[in-house]
Each structure stands twice: as C-alpha cells, then as structure tokens.
Amino acid sequence: MDRSDVVFPVMQTVLPFVRGMQRLQRTFKALHYPESKIQLVANRQGNKEELPTGDIENALQAKFVVRLPNDFSNVNTSINTGKPLYEIAPQGALTQALIQWSADILGVRQEFVESSSLVSGTWFGRLTSRFR
Numbered sequence: 826m827d828r829s830d831v832v833f834p835v836m837q838t839v840l841p842f843v844r845g846m847q848r849l850q851r852t853f854k855a856l857h858y859p860e861s862k863i864q865l866v867a868n869r870q871g872n873k874e875e876l877p878t879g880d881i882e883n884a885l886q887a888k889f890v891v892r893l894p895n896d897f898s899n900v901n902t903s904i905n906t907g908k909p910l911y912e913i914a915p916q917g918a919l920t921q922a923l924i925q926w927s928a929d930i931l932g933v934r935q936e937f938v939e940s941s942s943l944v945s946g947t948w949f950g951r952l953t954s955r956f957r
Contacts, residue, residue, distance in 0.1 A: 832858070833891070835866040838875040846885055863887070869895040891926050894918040 826832050834849055836842040846865070853863055867878060867889040882888050896910075896919035903910045910920050928934060 826858075827856075830862070831864050832862055833864050833866050835868045835893075837869050837872075838867050838878060838881055839872070840876065843876065843881055843884055850885065850887075860887070864890040866891045866893065868893045869897075871895045891922075891929075893922050893926075896920075 832853075834846060836846050850863070865885065865887050867881075869875075870878075870892045871894050878889060878892070896914070896917050899910060899914040899917050899919065902908075903913045906913070910917070910923070914920050
C-alpha cells in the first residue's frame with residue numbers, strides 16, 4: 826500500500842464494519858498515510874440493516890467516494906459458476922456501478938469502458954481462458 830497512489834477500503838454500512846474501519850483508519854494514520862490517499866467505498870448499499878450513510882461518514886470523518894449497490898443474487902451466481910459478473914448480469918446495478926467506478930478511475934466515459942476491449946473479448950480474457 827505504501828506504493829499506491831490511492832487505497833480503496835471497502836466496507837458494508839453496518840456497525841461491525843464501522844468499528845473495523847475506525848481501527849483501519851488508526852493504522853493508516855500510524856503509517857502516516859495522507860487522508861487524500863484513502864478513498865472509502867460503501868458496499869452492498871440498499872440492505873435493510875445498514876446504518877445511515879451520513880452517520881457513518883460523521884463517525885469516520887470521511888466521505889464515501891463510491892457506493893456499490895447490493896446484488897447478492899448475481900454476485901453469488903458469479904462466484905458459484907466462476908464467471909465474471911459482467912457475463913452473469915451485464916445490465917445489473919452492481920455491474921454498471923463497477924463499470925462507472927472503473928471509468929472514473931481511468932478518467933474516461935463509461936461508454937468507453939463498456940464498448941472497449943476492457944470488458945469483453947480482451948487479451949486478459951484470452952489469457953485467463955487458458956486457466957479455465
């Protein structure tokens with residue numbers, strides 16, 4: 826992580842994860858990481874049990890830069906079949922959120938990511954197909 830420009834800790838918005846993130850923030854501080862290097866990601870948004878995002882941001886004194894929706898069914902299918910989420914649910918809310926996040930990181934439009942070889946038919950896809 827020392828060599829990373831940005832670190833994206835991913836957490837669910839429920840109390841045990843808030844406590845864990847507070848511990849992780851203390852570790853980052855002890856490592857002298859600047860606050861700008863740590864970009865929080867909220868995962869599985871839309872659960873009934875989650876805490877209000879604003880309350881969590883106040884407790885952590887940091888804002889979420891990305892909010893990923895809950896898509897348990899498609900993620901579970903992806904894991905169990907060994908297929909990428911994009912193949913399971915290309916128009917799914919989580920798939921689209923991940924594409925948008927990757928476009929934001931790359932500094933390009935979402936349409937570029939979806940239409941390019943970054944998503945399907947890639948050299949990476951051909952490479953990993955050898956291991957299937």
